[in-house]
Amino acid sequence: MSRFDREVENRALALLAMADSVVVATHVDPDGDAVGSSLALALMLLDQGKRVTLYDRDPVPYNFAFLPGAERFGRQLPESCDLLCLLDCSSRERAGEELAAWAGARNMLCIDHHLTASVEAEVSLVDPEASATGELVYELALELAPGFGFAVAVNLYTAILTDTGSFRYSNATPTAFAAAGELVRRGVDPWEVTQQVYESHPAARLRLLARVLETLKVSPSGRAASVWVTEEMFAETGSNSEHTDGMINYPRSIAGVEVAFMVRETGPGECKVSFRSRGRVNVASLAAEFGGGGHHNAAGCRMGGCLPDVVEEVFAMVDRCLQKSA
Ligand SMILES: [Mn+2]
Structure with missing residues (x-):
């Protein structure tokens, strides 16, 4: 059972399937959800043989640098691409001036859980009820790459962990716990992630x-x-x-x-x-x-x-x- 309208989800999957080159971008000052949800999607697309550019204006925070694929983030945009996936934000402006001004994408897919919906995307998978964008990417992943492994799982777990304040906020819903449970089943070690995210600070x-x-x-x-x-x-x-x-x-x-x-x-x-x-x-x-x-x-x-x-x-x-x- 998917939370998305079937037709909208199918359109999102079709956009992804048709694209050979994809830019995955997220908001400035990225948090755990921005980094984790973007990486999870990018890793699945790379696995399918697509050319993927991960874009963020700002560097990945030090406590998320352990995430598989984090070194792939950069601030170089290609001349053009088939699809721009905008994650954890609803407008290009939130991803910085450079992405806002960039006109190289033929189509745009927005995956987000903020209250403000995107007006410019061809397809928007937006649900303000979702605990994290990572939770939405998790549900998309069950269709896109059902057998996804540890690298995707640990990114999605970190996204949900951080946006729910370590499962303490009111957005720590049964759906969020169920997703986290499945991600742990796929190999995520909660204590290892906790140490990396919350106990790796400099003095x-x-x-x-x-x-x-x-x-x-x-x-x-x-x-x-x-x-x-x-x-x-x-x-x-x-x-x-x-x-x-x-x-x-x-x-x-x-x-x-x-x-x-x-x-x-x-x-x-x-x-x-x-x-x-x-x-x-x-x-x-x-x-x-x-x-x-x-x-x-x-x-x-x-x-x-x-x-x-x-x-x-x-x-x-x-x-x-x-x-x-x-
Ligand atoms: Mn978020």
Whole structure:
């Protein structure tokens, strides 16, 4: 039983079958789901003898470099290809300026679980109910390459593991567990993946965490909390933006906090804001107020302004939103 509309899935499979050359691309600042789901699809297509280019504007984070095929990611686009597969994002813009401007693909297939659906793809396998894009690729894989082995399995497992917060979030559905179970049956070792993904950090990350936690602010209502990170903190601890992954969960972990956000300075007068919700507040619509997007419980946006001003502005907006939902 497939979750997809049969006809749509068949059209996706037909697009893949017809293509000799494929570009598999995913969003900037790739996470475990972006890397794992893209690699899983790419490995299956390579196995079928297709020419595959894996594209990401940004490098694979160090804790996902162990994934089979990770070294194949690059930022070179071919002149043309039969099919562009866009994974874990719904628009070329989310994959960076270069891919947005590239017109070399004859067809486009979008596989995603974000709330915003693609408008430009010939076929969209999009399901916001899916725990991860990896879960959608898993279901496609059962049709595309039913006998897939360890290399594909470990990529899909990592995609689902990371997007469900290690099977702790509300998207850890029976379907996600069933997929993970089958992937373990195909040879994935959960402890091995855990060590690679969550316990392979440099000491600099913990030094950064100590600095970030010092910035903790809780709103007078106790329902919103923030942390921030500056270029200076990166420089002083010898860390960089990839090391901030997961740190936003600390402000959310405070009893009573419903919305947490983390502000990162990305340049002079430029910040990136990540939001996390405990569940009641839809942070995707909160981020949309500032031109961003995402999921109900995890979203983000970019904002102009210096860091303290951005923190104040976001606190004010979150407070308004929490008052409305009180
Ligand atoms: Mn995802």
